[in-house]
Amino acid sequence: MKTLRVGIVGHGFMGKVHAHAYRSLPFYYDPAPARIELAGVATHTESSWKRAVNEWGFGFGCADFRELCARKDIDIINCCTPNASHKDVLLAALEHGKHVYMDKPLCTTLDDARIMAAAAAKHPELITQMTFQYRFVPALLRAKELIDDGRLGTIYSARVCYLHAGYVDPNRPISWRLDTAQSGLGGALFDLSSHVIDLTRHLLGDFAEVQHLSEIFIKERPTKEDPSRKARVEVDDISILTFRLASGAIGTLESSRLATGVQDEIRFEAHGSKGAIRFNLMQPNYLEFYDQTLPEGVYGGERGFKAIECVARYPKPASLPGPKNTIGWERFHVHCLYTFVNNVVNGKPSAPDILDGAKTQAVLEAALKAQKTGTWEKVPKV
Numbered sequence: 040m041k042t043l044r045v046g047i048v049g050h051g052f053m054g055k056v057h058a059h060a061y062r063s064l065p066f067y068y069d070p071a072p073a074r075i076e077l078a079g080v081a082t083h084t085e086s087s088w089k090r091a092v093n094e095w096g097f098g099f100g101c102a103d104f105r106e107l108c109a110r111k112d113i114d115i116i117n118c119c120t121p122n123a124s125h126k127d128v129l130l131a132a133l134e135h136g137k138h139v140y141m142d143k144p145l146c147t148t149l150d151d152a153r154i155m156a157a158a159a160a161k162h163p164e165l166i167t168q169m170t171f172q173y174r175f176v177p178a179l180l181r182a183k184e185l186i187d188d189g190r191l192g193t194i195y196s197a198r199v200c201y202l203h204a205g206y207v208d209p210n211r212p213i214s215w216r217l218d219t220a221q222s223g224l225g226g227a228l229f230d231l232s233s234h235v236i237d238l239t240r241h242l243l244g245d246f247a248e249v250q251h252l253s254e255i256f257i258k259e260r261p262t263k264e265d266p267s268r269k270a271r272v273e274v275d276d277i278s279i280l281t282f283r284l285a286s287g288a289i290g291t292l293e294s295s296r297l298a299t300g301v302q303d304e305i306r307f308e309a310h311g312s313k314g315a316i317r318f319n320l321m322q323p324n325y326l327e328f329y330d331q332t333l334p335e336g337v338y339g340g341e342r343g344f345k346a347i348e349c350v351a352r353y354p355k356p357a358s359l360p361g362p363k364n365t366i367g368w369e370r371f372h373v374h375c376l377y378t379f380v381n382n383v384v385n386g387k388p389s390a391p392d393i394l395d396g397a398k399t400q401a402v403l404e405a406a407l408k409a410q411k412t413g414t415w416e417k418v419p420k421v
Contacts, residue, residue: 044078049119145396147223152400192313197290202298226274231294
């Protein structure tokens with residue numbers, strides 16, 4: 040079995056999620072695609088990388104990601120840093136011949152996204168993948184099958200939401216996610232919409248044009264260092280897109296960090312000439328499918344939304360949990376990462392790749408422009 044040595048850049052919440060996913064591969068897949076070694080970690084401070092080494096078993100740590108990228112005993116660079124540093128990490132990793140697994144969104148600007156996509160294209164021997172893990176929910180994998188098989192017919196419309204309530208408390212301290220210098224010009228737009236923009240592209244096709252409305256409702260928050268001092272919030276709390284796809288389908292896409300009453304809720308609905316689907320991340324074991332082709336009777340006949348029990352039905356070599364067990368959020372990350380590692384081992388292009396990340400960035404860029412102009416804006420080419 041091939042051994043792949045992983046270097047993780049950033050070891051906050053997402054860095055720990057990704058490290059856990061690497062460790063979990065032999066538990067969930069029999070056989071695992073590769074033997075994984077958590078070879079190195081780079082974090083902003085010495086105290087944090089030392090903690091990662093001591094508690095997570097990394098082979099070494101450092102405070103400079105360039106040192107990690109340059110090492111010959113690293114095969115994969117896994118980027119989990121704030122958005123503004125993604126470009127530099129990717130370019131350094133590719134320069135040193137590393138495969139790259141990149142957290143979302145790809146970066147902060149479309150110009151940087153184009154540079155990153157071009158750099159990845161120059162190295163076809165190196166596998167790149169974005170962490171758009173919601174493509175890898177069994178229910179949404181099933182949705183992709185139904186759509187690709189024509190079971191929905193011509194898609195007319197879609198309603199897409201990604202809702203959090205994590206910033207409802209006005210006393211939650213300011214963080215890098217609310218700082219345009221680190222996160223980019225969009226808050227909920229970049230952080231949450233990036234996921235469901237990619238999911239919409241994956242299931243229904245490319246975006247053609249968008250309108251955008253966003254708002255900052257909580258305009259200042261306390262600082263972590265001194266709660267008595269307030270800092271200005273620079274990015275949106277709520278973002279609402281109206282979109283038209285290249286296919287002609289239209290829809291809405293909402294993201295919010297102030298959706299009181301929810302936890303981590305993706306809602307995806309699509310309606311076509313032959314059927315419809317709907318999915319809610321809070322009920323991830325099921326995809327609901329309406330088949331318009333079934334006979335209709337006085338009392339409804341055989342029509343109605345059917346709950347398909349997708350649960351944890353990943354194809355082999357997935358082994359645990361079994362096909363009848365319930366699914367959970369971390370499992371989506373593991374299967375997303377499994378796809379990447381398996382493609383690295385077999386030298387096959389992976390998806391979603393850096394170009395997919397750049398195409399999502401193009402939609403974000405169009406949304407920012409539409410917010411300023413108040414008009415429909417075409418999604419630019421990458």
